[in-house]
Amino acid sequence: MAAEKWVYMVTAQTPTNIAVIKYWGKRDEVRILPVNDSISVTLDPDHLCTVTTVAVSPAFDRDRMWLNGKEISLSGSRYQNCLREIRGRAGDVEDKEKGIRIEKKDWEKLHLHIASHNNFPTAAGLASSAAGFACLVFSLAKLMNVDEDSSHLSAIARQGSGSACRSLFGGFVKWTMGSKGDGSDSVAVQLADEKHWDDLVIIIAVVSSQQKETSSTSGMRESVETSLLLQHRAKEVVPKRIPQMEEAIKNRDFTSFAQLSCADSNQFHAVCLDTSPPIFYMNDTSHRIISLVEKWNRSEGTPQVAYTFDAGPNAVLISRNRKVAVQLLQGLLYYFPPKSDTDMRSYVVGDHSILKEAGLDGENSVESLQPPPEIKDNIGSQDQKGEVSYFICTRPGRGPVVLPDQTHALLHPETGLPK
Ligand code: DP6
Known part of the structure; x- marks a missing residue:
């Protein structure tokens, strides 16, 4: 596999959200489990969003990430937890056109490049970690052909940042605190989509x-x-x-x-x-x-x-x-x-x-x-x-989407490095 030079990538866009019933306090710091339910409104990603490109290639020698153009460390436990959870659910991937075939078991050995960009200044103090972790998990799930619904993905994004779990859906979203020790029932669900109340x-x-x-x-x-x-x-x-x-x-x-x-x-x-x-x-x-x-x-x-x-x-x-x-x-x-x-x-x-x-x-x-x-x-x-x-x-906006047009990709299609 080492001689192969292909780069396979996916780009996605994820919204940010604003809580109208706030999450404030954890009962489990590691799994990020809250002390109460919360409810949010997803904001239109045309105005506030994160775009993330994730790439895999046999040529990559380690996992790397660039945030707003600057390389950052992936060694923190929040990133590591998300990467481990999503890799554990990876499926087979085949791109016949490019002659790429990745089997479920290959994902453990393959490395990733991740580039993420917010369309609003991070310094503005707007919830960038919510959109960021939601986009990381959503784009990796697409790249790795993870067969899980958005609520299951929200439980992974939650381990990056609590509020991120609510950015897996558009419209009006509830994060149910759950009661299980492993956090598997601490997930986000959509209450209504963005068209339900579009006067706001x-x-x-x-x-x-x-x-x-x-x-x-x-x-x-x-x-x-x-x-x-x-x-x-x-x-x-x-x-x-x-x-x-x-x-x-x-x-x-x-x-x-x-x-x-x-x-x-x-x-x-x-x-x-x-x-x-x-x-x-x-x-x-x-x-x-x-x-x-x-x-x-x-x-x-x-x-x-x-x-x-x-x-x-x-x-x-x-x-x-x-x-x-x-x-x-x-x-x-x-x-x-x-x-x-x-x-x-x-x-x-x-x-x-x-x-x-x-x-x-x-x-x-x-x-x-x-x-x-x-x-x-x-x-x-x-x-x-x-x-x-x-x-x-x-205004209230839609949930995550894949951006199929290659012009949106933040990584170079041949090198897998930031454009
Ligand atoms: C005030 O989700 O940023 O925005 O889980 O530690 O990453 P961590 O915290 P974070 O907290 C958000 C708090 C809040 C309220 C909310 O979004 O519900």
Whole structure:
């Protein structure tokens, strides 16, 4: 086999996801088993995704990986666990056109090259590990002809990063915590696909932050060790919220969806404050955005926008519909305008069509914007230039897909090295 020079590869794209009922705390650190169920919305991969190319060749002498163009080590236990689990399930592969035949038993000896790229800046603090591990497992499963459904694959991705298991599906996803010691029932399931509730519009405010954040992994470990509120949340609060959230999603009941999402985000951050020493993920800008949304929702009588924050200051704002999202964006741009000379299309990225609807793709500038009258003067003046780095406009999106077009491959088809 050593004399053969072929390279066989697969490229896939996987979305990221935002939890609306949060995962925070593990009962098993090695297998990554959570203390409660969680529910997420998958974000449109056209705007936020990871693309991964995985390649196998008898010419490769060791497993190697490149992340955003830089070689990284695969020696960590999370990578090793995913690679071992997926290799153990590999099947026979045949590509008659290229004259390649790999038998099940060959996979143990063959080495892999992996190249992964996020279409959003890793520094933005968006859940890159979720999309990353989901894409690694999904693309390897395709390469190795693994005959398992997405839920089984989610249990492997979970061992890379807990939240990654939810990125194996599009739409609305539940990660069931499971009860078995080996974690085989701690898997993700799809509650509804992305078309089920396509009125929703998601605007992410990427908040500027100089602060070095505590990683999710170490933060949740400290919360499990020290927070009594976490125990109460896992035992009493989340088990009640999960069926309520499932119901809200099933019925497209935005009022319940928003109330539950906001309450759960706030409780997650309360658990962080209840941790010793306390962990602060949100900053003043995050708090100002919460005030703006809360005041607006109250003045409307029913929630128009839901907010949720992960382990960082970025706000994920989910609007009831397009009309509300346009008003929200106008309000956000009024309070958090770009620094002078910033092009609007680089300040609002993702689905640009919203700029047109907000009247901001032409001559009009943010100076022409007025805030919704109900919230004017309530959250301070228009002096927060530069607090938000940029906004991403997106929506619920699809699950992982293979990208058959070779132009998407991140590895060279002949050498198997990064292009
Ligand atoms: C706040 O999945 O990043 O985003 O399992 O240790 O890799 P590890 O943690 P990770 O934690 C995500 C925490 C969260 C909430 C969520 O996504 O549910």
